[in-house]
Amino acid sequence: MLRVDDHKGIALLFPSLARGSEQIQKPVILQRPEPAPSVPLIARDAYVAETSSQIEALQATLRLLSRDVGRLSDKVGEMERTADQDHRWLEFERxxxxxxxxxxEDAVRTCRELKARLDRIEANNRGNYHAYHSFEAVSRKLGELEGFRTEAKRAERTVIWRARLLCGLIAASFLIVMLSGVFPN
Incomplete structure (x- = not known):
């Protein structure tokens, strides 16, 4: 490391600085040489200039290519989004x-089950499995069975009403017998 206080070491290295310490403290200003008048370029300078212009042209071409690649990548991204949407629509349709x-299939299975039930209910069918091939025939048969069902419910209500009436008459006769005093306490 070089120290400013040590004038002897510097004086040996630089004899022009050995005159005095005043010159050490003055700043040294380096001046640039003025540009020389234009002279013809040597062959190497011409090659450098030509290479520089070619590099600038390549950089301009690269900028254009990168802009085009950016546009193409945007278009590809849009195409991918469209393809994804089409794929989702296709999956939805499937x-x-x-x-x-x-x-x-559930409706067909249900119709077959109804047909099998009708065949079991109707004993006189005797294996005539072709009797109910249309919805009209099945509907007609279900209507007939519904008529039987309502008739059976009506008969059930009549029987229940008659049973209640009978129980009420038995309870009333028992009450009359108890109040008449036929049975002594």
């Missing part, structure tokens, strides 16, 4: 079609 198919 699931909707599958749900409709499942509902149709």
């Amino acid at each position: 699931s909707d079609k599958k749900a409709k198919q499942v509902k149709l």
